[in-house]
Amino acid sequence: MATAPARRRTGRRAQLEQVALYPLDWLEERSGLVGGVKYFLFRKVPRDIGWFHTLGSATLTAFLVQAITGVVLAMYYKPDPASAYESIQHITNDVTLGWLVRGMHRWGASVFIILMFFHMARVFLFGAYKYPRELNWIIGVLLLVLGMAEGFTGYLLPWDQTAYWATVVGINLNGTAPFLGPFLAEFLQGGAAIGPDTLSKFYSLHMLVIPGAIMALIGLHLYLVIRLGVTPSPWAKESAPEASQQRSGGRAGLVRPGRRGGNGGE
Ligand code: HEM
Numbered sequence: 186m187a188t189a190p191a192r193r194r195t196g197r198r199a200q201l202e203q204v205a206l207y208p209l210d211w212l213e214e215r216s217g218l219v220g221g222v223k224y225f226l227f228r229k230v231p232r233d234i235g236w237f238h239t240l241g242s243a244t245l246t247a248f249l250v251q252a253i254t255g256v257v258l259a260m261y262y263k264p265d266p267a268s269a270y271e272s273i274q275h276i277t278n279d280v281t282l283g284w285l286v287r288g289m290h291r292w293g294a295s296v297f298i299i300l301m302f303f304h305m306a307r308v309f310l311f312g313a314y315k316y317p318r319e320l321n322w323i324i325g326v327l328l329l330v331l332g333m334a335e336g337f338t339g340y341l342l343p344w345d346q347t348a349y350w351a352t353v354v355g356i357n358l359n360g361t362a363p364f365l366g367p368f369l370a371e372f373l374q375g376g377a378a379i380g381p382d383t384l385s386k387f388y389s390l391h392m393l394v395i396p397g398a399i400m401a402l403i404g405l406h407l408y409l410v411i412r413l414g415v416t417p418s419p420w421a422k423e424s425a426p427e428a429s430q431q432r433s434g435g436r437a438g439l440v441r442p443g444r445r446g447g448n449g450g451e
Pocket of ligand 1: 237238244304403410
């Protein structure tokens with residue numbers, strides 16, 4: 186007697202599950218995206234992974250905060266010498282929570298760069314730049330350069346005395362580089378002196394070109410992280426030369442890159 190309602194309940198539950206899963210099945214059949222996300226979430230990572238390994242994700246979070254707060258600032262900022270300074274004052278003093286968004290973007294820029302250096306130090310000290318991850322290190326170096334270029338181009342935008350003279354110093358420094366220096370300085374300045382063209386050029390670089398390149402490189406960086414697996418800590422048993430040599434067929438200090446659908450990075 187008691188089993189009939191229970192069976193009806195499980196039948197209804199199965200039906201509900203089918204309805205709920207239908208959109209996911211639809212998506213999976215047409216794109217393989219669900220399988221991809223599952224692979225990403227349930228892939229194997231070294232056993233003793235720790236806080237040091239979170240620095241890359243912390244850097245990513247800082248970048249996302251910069252992207253979101255930057256989009257909000259771009260809704261109010263005016264990249265024109267006659268109104269740039271006033272527009273920033275307007276954001277800080279009049280726009281609801283404008284001071285917070287601007288503060289997050291300004292301080293967040295330093296946090297982003299500092300985290301990038303911490304992450305790079307972790308990768309260096311753990312030897313995670315070695316075979317087969319050299320390409321990811323090179324992509325990282327490009328990210329570092331672009332991150333600093335983001336800071337440099339953003340610094341001019343408030344168009345106050347500090348911004349102006351810091352940019353003069355920066356452009357002059359670039360100008361002293363051998364061969365390419367003078368061209369780079371002229372390109373950045375966009376004319377004989379810093380002026381309206383410099384401001385709009387820096388704005389375009391700061392909010393379109395450099396963030397676009399950073400996003401593309403982060404995509405590539407994370408693809409390689411997932412493809413190659415994460416390096417274990419140097420003190421982990423699985424990093425011991427003999428252990429990893431046995432596992433990876435002779436290549437010391439390496440977690441065997443996981444195959445899609447295979448047994449992962451172990
Ligand atoms: C926008 C800046 C960056 C972001 C968002 C980012 C993100 C990440 C993430 C999430 C990981 C995996 C987790 C981890 O190991 O922490 C990673 C790994 C890695 N990153 Fe970055 N990274 C950035 C910059 C850099 C820089 C500047 C370098 C070095 C010059 C670098 C080199 C590497 C390498 C070699 C790995 C593989 C580490 C391993 O296999 O253990 N990254 N990155």
